[in-house]
Amino acid sequence: MGLLTVTSPHAHGPQSVTRVMRAVLLATLPGVAVMTYFFGPGTLLNIIAGGLVALALEGLVMRLRQRQAGPYLRDYSVLVTSTLLCIALPAYTPWWIVAVGVASSVLLGKHVFGGLGYNPFNPAMVGYVVLLISFPVQMSAWPAPRGLAEVPSLGDSFVAFFQANQYDGITMATPLDLLRQNQGELMSELTSSRAQFGALAGVGWEWINIAFLAGGLWLLYQRIFTWHAPVAMLAALTLSALLGYDGGSSTSGGPVMVHLLSGATIFGAFFIITDPVSSAVSNRGRLIFGAAIGVLVYLIRAFGNYPDALAFAVLIMNFAAPFIDHYTQPRVYGQGDKR
Amino acid sequence: MRKIHDIHGGIHPPERKALSRPGELQTPPMPGRLVLPLSQHIGKPAQPVVAVGDQVLGGQLIAEAEGPVSVPVHAPTSGTITAVDRFAIPHASGLEDCCVEIAPDGTDRWVELNGIDDYRAFEPSELVSLARNAGIAGMGGAGFPTAVKLMAREGRSIDTVIINGTECEPYITADDTIMQCQPREIVLGAQMLAYIVGAEHIVIGVEDNKPTAFAAMRDAASGIDNRIEVVSFPTKYPSGGEKQLIEILTGKQVPSGGLPSDIGILCNNPGTAVAIYEAIANGRPLTRRIVTLTGEALQNPGNFEAMLGTPISHLLDAAGYRAEQNNRLIHGGPMMGFALHSADIPIIKTTNCILAPTEQELPTPAPAQPCIRCGMCAEACPAELLPQQLYWFARAKDNDSLEQHNLFDCIECGACSWVCPSQIPLVQYYRAGKAAINEARQEKVRSDRSRARFEARQERVEREAAEREAKRAQRKAAAQRKAEGSDGEDPVKAAIARAKARKQAEESTE
Ligand code: SF4
Ligand code: SF4
Numbered sequence: 001m002g003l004l005t006v007t008s009p010h011a012h013g014p015q016s017v018t019r020v021m022r023a024v025l026l027a028t029l030p031g032v033a034v035m036t037y038f039f040g041p042g043t044l045l046n047i048i049a050g051g052l053v054a055l056a057l058e059g060l061v062m063r064l065r066q067r068q069a070g071p072y073l074r075d076y077s078v079l080v081t082s083t084l085l086c087i088a089l090p091a092y093t094p095w096w097i098v099a100v101g102v103a104s105s106v107l108l109g110k111h112v113f114g115g116l117g118y119n120p121f122n123p124a125m126v127g128y129v130v131l132l133i134s135f136p137v138q139m140s141a142w143p144a145p146r147g148l149a150e151v152p153s154l155g156d157s158f159v160a161f162f163q164a165n166q167y168d169g170i171t172m173a174t175p176l177d178l179l180r181q182n183q184g185e186l187m188s189e190l191t192s193s194r195a196q197f198g199a200l201a202g203v204g205w206e207w208i209n210i211a212f213l214a215g216g217l218w219l220l221y222q223r224i225f226t227w228h229a230p231v232a233m234l235a236a237l238t239l240s241a242l243l244g245y246d247g248g249s250s251t252s253g254g255p256v257m258v259h260l261l262s263g264a265t266i267f268g269a270f271f272i273i274t275d276p277v278s279s280a281v282s283n284r285g286r287l288i289f290g291a292a293i294g295v296l297v298y299l300i301r302a303f304g305n306y307p308d309a310l311a312f313a314v315l316i317m318n319f320a321a322p323f324i325d326h327y328t329q330p331r332v333y334g335q336g337d338k339r
Numbered sequence: 340m341r342k343i344h345d346i347h348g349g350i351h352p353p354e355r356k357a358l359s360r361p362g363e364l365q366t367p368p369m370p371g372r373l374v375l376p377l378s379q380h381i382g383k384p385a386q387p388v389v390a391v392g393d394q395v396l397g398g399q400l401i402a403e404a405e406g407p408v409s410v411p412v413h414a415p416t417s418g419t420i421t422a423v424d425r426f427a428i429p430h431a432s433g434l435e436d437c438c439v440e441i442a443p444d445g446t447d448r449w450v451e452l453n454g455i456d457d458y459r460a461f462e463p464s465e466l467v468s469l470a471r472n473a474g475i476a477g478m479g480g481a482g483f484p485t486a487v488k489l490m491a492r493e494g495r496s497i498d499t500v501i502i503n504g505t506e507c508e509p510y511i512t513a514d515d516t517i518m519q520c521q522p523r524e525i526v527l528g529a530q531m532l533a534y535i536v537g538a539e540h541i542v543i544g545v546e547d548n549k550p551t552a553f554a555a556m557r558d559a560a561s562g563i564d565n566r567i568e569v570v571s572f573p574t575k576y577p578s579g580g581e582k583q584l585i586e587i588l589t590g591k592q593v594p595s596g597g598l599p600s601d602i603g604i605l606c607n608n609p610g611t612a613v614a615i616y617e618a619i620a621n622g623r624p625l626t627r628r629i630v631t632l633t634g635e636a637l638q639n640p641g642n643f644e645a646m647l648g649t650p651i652s653h654l655l656d657a658a659g660y661r662a663e664q665n666n667r668l669i670h671g672g673p674m675m676g677f678a679l680h681s682a683d684i685p686i687i688k689t690t691n692c693i694l695a696p697t698e699q700e701l702p703t704p705a706p707a708q709p710c711i712r713c714g715m716c717a718e719a720c721p722a723e724l725l726p727q728q729l730y731w732f733a734r735a736k737d738n739d740s741l742e743q744h745n746l747f748d749c750i751e752c753g754a755c756s757w758v759c760p761s762q763i764p765l766v767q768y769y770r771a772g773k774a775a776i777n778e779a780r781q782e783k784v785r786s787d788r789s790r791a792r793f794e795a796r797q798e799r800v801e802r803e804a805a806e807r808e809a810k811r812a813q814r815k816a817a818a819q820r821k822a823e824g825s826d827g828e829d830p831v832k833a834a835i836a837r838a839k840a841r842k843q844a845e846e847s848t849e
Binding site: 006007008009010011012013015016017018020071077115116117118223224225226241271276277279281282283286325329330331332333335 | 347350352353509582592593594595596597669671672673675676696701703704705706708709710711713715718721722723724725727728745746748751753756757758760761762764766767771
């Protein structure tokens with residue numbers, strides 16, 4: 001009769017790695033759309049090119065490891081990695097930098113450790129940090145957002161993409177750059193005198209962050225991850241910024257809203273630190289993990305040398321995740337109250 | 340109103356219960372043979388008291404309990420004993436075990452049954468032995484001997500009897516059906532259980548996807564006994580796990596490694612309550628049960644009141660089995676049942692469901708992908724474990740970490756595997772892990788025992804050597820005394836020498 005004799009459970013739910021990864025990709029769409037609106041098609045180009053490089057590399061590695069490449073390419077996980085990295089890159093990064101970044105993410109961030117599921121560090125952030133250290137100039141060349149300058153056309157974008165060295169369009173310090181470079185101005189002076197500051201945070205950036213928030217909330221609703229890490233990170237960042245605001249003095253760490261809605265804050269909270277593989281496992285662990293990233297992001301922004309701090313904060317906490325796990329084993333049914 | 344508590348985790352798999360039309364009970368045709376395993380319960384197998392060629396009547400004892408944790412077996416109908424031998428039994432690994440085979444004669448003649456009218460006139464212990472003699476083992480899950488659960492235990496009193504009418508496994512409607520068809524017997528059985536253990540409360544818990552059964556139970560209970568509460572609570576898998584149901588209904592948790600009786604609770608299945616009622620009120624032993632036959636490979640799925648020992652193939656035929664569409668045969672439900680190796684296996688006291696799905700319905704599992712540590716399994720786990728960590732440890736065969744992460748609190752409900760996007764057969768790893776740890780523990784007991792034996796032997800050898808040595812010393816002393824020609828001259832000296840020899844002997848045994 002040829003009966004299957006597998007063990008229970010015999011039923012399986014609808015969830016699959018492919019569905020999870022596809023949901024993450026879909027959820028980036030609002031954010032990417034708003035980025036494209038404010039900065040032009042650069043980010044889109046990066047995502048597409050980065051994705052191609054990522055797929056090619058993944059296929060190659062799987063060939064080398066003598067596995068079937070098909071299932072690994074179809075699960076979208078490598079596309080998630082490359083897409084998240086490309087979103088974090090400045091919109092008009094030259095192609096070869098994109099390629100180096102994606103290669104670092106896929107090879108150094110993931111396959112060196114044994115592939116999907118085995119990477120202790122967030123692969124997108126590994127790629128980002130490699131680029132930030134190797135190409136600091138290009139990595140801080142953010143174009144000026146719509147409203148402050150002309151947005152490049154598709155043609156310009158291609159030109160910029162294939163340029164040899166660095167973006168020669170109009171670049172502009174981001175709000176976080178301005179905070180870091182601030183020399184003795186009161187917060188109120190700074191935010192009112194610079195065109196980059198908008199109603200809530202930075203022009204363009206505030207909307208980009210809000211769009212990523214929408215995508216992130218949708219993922220939360222889809223139960224792709226739990227609320228613990230993002231909420232903890234945003235709460236910790238808010239608290240740190242409040243403590244460091246110092247009444248808006250010239251040595252202030254900057255307004256809370258600017259911290260929350262600038263740079264990679266929201267994108268990081270919902271798309272980067274929620275990477276399950278490299279974060280803490282229990283809910284309590286994820287609270288700690290997220291909160292620590294929030295504090296680190298603030299500290300690096302306020303006192304460090306890098307304009308945005310997310311990548312470093314995430315990598316540091318990736319490193320700490322196993323220790324967090326060790327100390328946050330959840331209380332088990334019937335084991336009494338030892339929470 | 341009783342407060343309903345929520346449990347951690349849980350899932351909502353498709354229920355598929357309407358397929359087997361709960362509430363309609365069919366009787367299959369008389370099978371050509373019955374195969375009754377002597378071990379349909381947890382504990383020692385029963386001992387056969389019949390031989391090949393014997394004629395038996397329905398209800399006649401054919402195998403008696405062996406010791407206190409064992410359950411007797413009775414003939415479900417009249418016929419001839421045709422074999423006492425090893426046959427395949429319902430088991431995940433296709434085991435064979437000792438069984439009694441009966442060829443029914445078709446007349447269904449029974450022994451005379453003597454029930455008792457007023458159970459309250461009897462001592463609880465007398466009722467417990469009625470339950471024991473009726474061959475009752477838990478009919479919902481593992482088949483623990485019911486009489487053992489009922490026996491009074493030092494320092495533990497039961498205040499609540501719970502009747503577990505949750506039936507949270509998808510597909511299965513056997514309890515739903517018995518609650519609709521025999522609610523009165525369930526209530527009476529529950530009252531008897533409460534009388535036996537001296538409980539003050541009776542709670543009948545029904546998931547809210549069974550409104551007809553709930554109404555039937557409520558109507559049966561109302562006006563009979565105001566200690567009885569019939570409670571409905573939200574459907575969620577695995578609310579019917581004993582520990583989970585206890586938390587839902589009482590808010591209390593059974594301590595890890597403990598029993599419900601540790602917190603004053605006795606939990607039984609509706610089928611078991613009916614069996615208790617039948618045993619006490621009618622003197623009828625447990626020889627039949629309701630089995631759900633379901634799945635899309637059956638033309639006529641439904642609930643069948645089947646004699647224990649009926650071959651599954653016989654029931655499948657009665658339900659319109661289309662073997663060519665069936666991809667696996669499951670004993671139990673899709674979440675916790677096990678796959679059978681063939682249909683030539685009898686149903687037993689714990690068989691609540693035979694599921695014959697098509698490939699489309701329950702597809703062959705996809706190859707597992709790596710764990711992405713998404714934590715969905717931990718969100719789903721009713722025992723609040725970290726299934727992904729257990730998985731890593733199980734793969735690494737790290738038994739210490741497995742125990743530290745409370746592997747033994749896993750109830751093998753399968754919720755984690757069900758949600759896992761990487762389709763990892765997690766429960767399989769936990770079963771293997773538990774088996775390995777149990778094996779290691781037994782190994783340790785064995786080696787402790789043989790070490791103890793070795794040490795005892797060593798000690799004996801040394802002691803004997805020392806005794807020989809002491810005797811020789813004594814002889815030597817005596818010879819010396821003789822040589823000195825002062826036999827008995829100095830008793831003090833002699834005593835000292837004796838004491839010395841004794842001391843020496845003692846030292847050398849140490
Ligand atoms: S659900 Fe599966 S993939 Fe996700 S953490 Fe658990 S075991 Fe890993
Ligand atoms: S099978 Fe075990 S680990 Fe998995 S959800 Fe159930 S209790 Fe938790």
